[in-house]
Amino acid sequence: DEECDASAAYSSSGGKICASERGDGYGSHDVIRGEDRMIPIWWNYDIDQLFEDHFDCGQIIYGYDDGHPDDDHDDDYVDGLDDQAVKEQHIKISDPVSETELEKLRYQWEILREKYVREVNIVPIFHEVKLDSATETTGVDGKGGFVDRPRTHGVSAIVVPTRIGDAGPTKGRGVFATAPITKGALVINLDNGSTGLFKVGHSWREFAVSLPREVACNFIEWSWVQTVPPSSVIDEDIRNGLSIFIAFDESNLMNSADWDDVEANVRCGFPPKHEGDDWGPCRFHYHATRDIAAGEELLLNYGDFEEISQQGWVDIGL
Numbered sequence: 001d002e003e004c005d006a007s008a009a010y011s012s013s014g015g016k017i018c019a020s021e022r023g024d025g026y027g028s029h030d031v032i033r034g035e036d037r038m039i040p041i042w043w044n045y046d047i048d049q050l051f052e053d054h055f056d057c058g059q060i061i062y063g064y065d066d067g068h069p070d071d072d073h074d075d076d077y078v079d080g081l082d083d084q085a086v087k088e089q090h091i092k093i094s095d096p097v098s099e100t101e102l103e104k105l106r107y108q109w110e111i112l113r114e115k116y117v118r119e120v121n122i123v124p125i126f127h128e129v130k131l132d133s134a135t136e137t138t139g140v141d142g143k144g145g146f147v148d149r150p151r152t153h154g155v156s157a158i159v160v161p162t163r164i165g166d167a168g169p170t171k172g173r174g175v176f177a178t179a180p181i182t183k184g185a186l187v188i189n190l191d192n193g194s195t196g197l198f199k200v201g202h203s204w205r206e207f208a209v210s211l212p213r214e215v216a217c218n219f220i221e222w223s224w225v226q227t228v229p230p231s232s233v234i235d236e237d238i239r240n241g242l243s244i245f246i247a248f249d250e251s252n253l254m255n256s257a258d259w260d261d262v263e264a265n266v267r268c269g270f271p272p273k274h275e276g277d278d279w280g281p282c283r284f285h286y287h288a289t290r291d292i293a294a295g296e297e298l299l300l301n302y303g304d305f306e307e308i309s310q311q312g313w314v315d316i317g318l
């Protein structure tokens with residue numbers, strides 16, 4: 001095939017990469033021509049290769065495109081922010097996220113939830129759909145325009161009053177309290193029948209590559225890997241042990257405090273009854289570590305539930 005030969009490159013294993021479909025933002029037609037079979041080029045990609053090479057997410061996701069496309073993107077989060085600005089970021093009153101952006105996010109959560117229910121559903125999702133009005137305009141038509149579509153709501157894992165706000169140029173969107181939250185209060189309940197789970201890295205990879213580009217990039221950003229401890233010796237919950245999780249609501253917009261060296265105000269597990277005792281195990285509940293004022297950003301320590309090294313992704317096959 002001439003078109004393929006003209007632009008052919010060779011993979012490290014010697015297979016020819018047919019790049020004729022490159023540049024459409026999906027890349028799912030790229031194949032490595034092996035001896036006698038065609039393997040999609042993304043087949044063995046790890047999470048970073050999916051994000052960078054397959055979807056080129058840096059071009060469309062906040063915080064990555066800072067004019068230094070060759071930089072390791074991990075450094076971009078802190079580029080240009082002095083320490084004081086970083087420390088103050090979580091208490092400043094955030095700009096709201098536009099209604100258009102919110103509609104797009106809600107629509108993307110619906111796409112992910114519906115696809116998960118159809119194709120994976122390892123833990124049954126309560127697929128609650130509530131119609132406010134049949135005529136409300138919401139959702140995108142795939143070309144950036146809006147189409148008429150009934151407004152749907154899923155259940156949210158966040159159980160306190162919050163809104164989505166702009167958390168700053170490097171962080172993207174974040175979750176902000178809209179009313180005071182008392183120390184020890186339940187903030188997030190991921191045990192609410194609205195959290196997806198993958199046990200095998202490759203099924204998560206296949207799910208990701210079959211999504212439209214922007215949804216895929218968000219899906220990759222929002223997924224996390226966690227080793228959940230059993231609640232007792234006879235607990236055989238399939239969610240125990242190493243899994244990839246994805247929430248289908250605004251809880252997946254919570255940013256990390258430990259990346260900015262500020263104190264987290266929300267923590268996975270159960271607060272101790274007596275000051276100074278240990279927190280209970282981190283499964284699916286998150287509580288306020290102190291009183292939180294209206295306007296503050298809700299911040300977790302990602303390090304409390306996933307390894308900072310991200311070794312879990314490697315262990316699960318990504």
Ligand SMILES: C[S@@+](CC[C@H](N)C(=O)[O-])C[C@H]1O[C@@H](n2cnc3c(N)ncnc32)[C@H](O)[C@@H]1O
Nearest residue numbers: 077170171172173221222252253254255256259
């Ligand atoms: C679970 S999402 C959080 C929501 C994300 N801000 C958004 O708008 O979609 C995780 C991603 O948020 C960003 N993030 C979270 N905490 C951050 C921080 N402290 N500084 C910079 N970026 C952060 C990173 O891009 C990370 O991969």
